[in-house]
Amino acid sequence: MPESHPAPHRFPVTVDVVALTVRDGELNVLLITRLIEPFKGKPALPGGFVLAGEDLQEAAVRELAEETGVERLPGYLEQLGSYGPKGRDPRGDVLTVAHLLLAPDFPVLAAGSDAEHAAWYPVTEVPELAFDHARILDDALERAKSKLEYSPLGAAFCGEEFTIAQLRAVYEAVWGTRLDPRNFHRKATGTPGFLEDTGRMTTGDAGRPAALFRLAPESRPTAGHPTRAVLNPPLMRPRNGAAG
Amino acid sequence: MPESHPAPHRFPVTVDVVALTVRDGELNVLLITRLIEPFKGKPALPGGFVLAGEDLQEAAVRELAEETGVERLPGYLEQLGSYGPKGRDPRGDVLTVAHLLLAPDFPVLAAGSDAEHAAWYPVTEVPELAFDHARILDDALERAKSKLEYSPLGAAFCGEEFTIAQLRAVYEAVWGTRLDPRNFHRKATGTPGFLEDTGRMTTGDAGRPAALFRLAPESRPTAGHPTRAVLNPPLMRPRNGAAG
C-alpha cells in the first residue's frame, strides 16, 4: 500500500460514538456539551482523539467511559464509518471514525463543573450539533434501523433477559412505528436461532406474566467483533412509500 | 470531540480498495503485486496513503486510477470500514480505510516494469495477501453478498443496460450458488423500484433475444454517496445451514 519515499502525511484521528438506547419507549442518543472551542457550548457526539498505540474501538470505549463516568459499558459496539478528513473541523483536517453503540439504558454521570456534561436526548428532539455530527447521527440511525431488520441486535438494547414486549418496544422506538404484538410475538419466537426461552417469567407487572427470553447462543455477539449473525428470514420494518 | 491542550497524535492514513467484478461467471478481485518492502513481491489490495487535503473517497479513486491506469473508474464505490492503526503494518501504526468497488469488468493496464502490476484474481484463488488484507477482503465479500440481498447494487456489476440473465449471473457469482432462471426473472422484474425496461432487446446471442433493463431511477446511486435504496422485499440468498 505505501510506496513513495517522502514521508506520508499524518492526520489527527478522532473517534466519535453514537450511543443509542431506548427509554420510555423513545430512542435516545447520548450527547455531550462542548466546553471548549470550536463549537463551545454546542452539543456534540461523545468522542475524542485516538492516542498513540491505541486501536479504534479501544479509543471509542475509553472516550465514552471518560465522558459518561461509566467504567464498564453495556451493549454492543461496532464501527459505523469514517468521515473526513477534509472540511469537518475548523481547526484543520481531522479524520474521525464513528462508532455505534446499542445499549440498554444506563445512567450517565451527573456532570461535574469542569467535565463535559453527557445526557440522553430523544432522537426526535436533538438540537443542532457540532461538526458534521448531524450527518453521522443520521447515518447511525439508518444503520440501527436496518440492523434490527437483518440481525438479532435489537436485543442489544435490552438487558440479559427480556420479554417479547420489551423487545417489541425496542423495535417500535427505533423504527418509529407501531407493531402488532401478536404478529411480532409469532415472528420473534418463530425465527430460528434468534431467541431462547429462559423458562422464567416476569412477576409483579400488570397483566399476565410474560416469558423471559435471552439471545440464542448463535446470535450472541462475540466480544468486540461485529456480529455476522443474521436473522433469517429478516424482520422487516413496514415500508409504505417509495423505495428510494 | 477534541479537548486537551497537548497536540493530538497524528497517524499515517491509507486507503485500500477491494475492487470486485464478475468475469466468466466468477467473482474476481483486483490485486497488485508489491514492489517494495514490506511484503515485497506479495499480492495486496490496491491502495496508498491519503495525501494532505484529500478526502477518503478521493484518495481511493486516485490510488485505484494510478494502479490500474484507468482514468475514469466504472461502478459503485462505498466505504467498507477502517482497520487499525495497531499492529497491521510492520513499520508502525497505520490506519487504513477500506473501500469496496462493485464494477463491471474493466481492463487493467498491462504492467510497466516499474509500476505495481494490477490484475484480476478469482476470489476462489486468491493467494496469501500482505498486511491484514485477507481479513479486509473477507469482510468485503460478506458485505458484497449482503448488498445483493438488500440493495439494487447487483446492477453495479453490469453495464448501463443488462439482461436479467446477466444480472442473475452476477448474483450467482457473488453468492456462489445457482439460481432458478424463472424464479429469478419473476423476482427481479417483479420487485417494485428495482428495474426499468428499456424497451430494447439483445441481438446476435444464442437463443431467444432478451429484454434489456436498466436500474430504475429510485435505485440509481447518486454519485459518490452510498445509496440507501432498498430492495423490498429483499432478494435473499439461499441459506442452508445454521444462522451463525
Place this chain on the structure above:
DNA sequence: CGCATTATTGTCAATATGACGATAACTACC
C-alpha cells in the same frame, strides 16, 4: 369475585417463494 390489563395462541386471506412445465424467439446447421 369480577374487571382491567397484558401475554399468547389461533384463524384466515393475501403475498411471496421454490420447484417445475410449457412456450416463444432466436441462431446454427443441414
Place this chain on the structure above:
DNA sequence: GGTAGTTATCGTCATATTGACAATAATGCG
C-alpha cells in the same frame, strides 16, 4: 426452408410467510 439446440419468458401449484384480527389465558386490583 426446415429442424435442432439454446435461452428467455410466462404459467401453475404446493408451501411458506405476512398482516389483520378474534379468542383465550393469567395476572393485579378493588
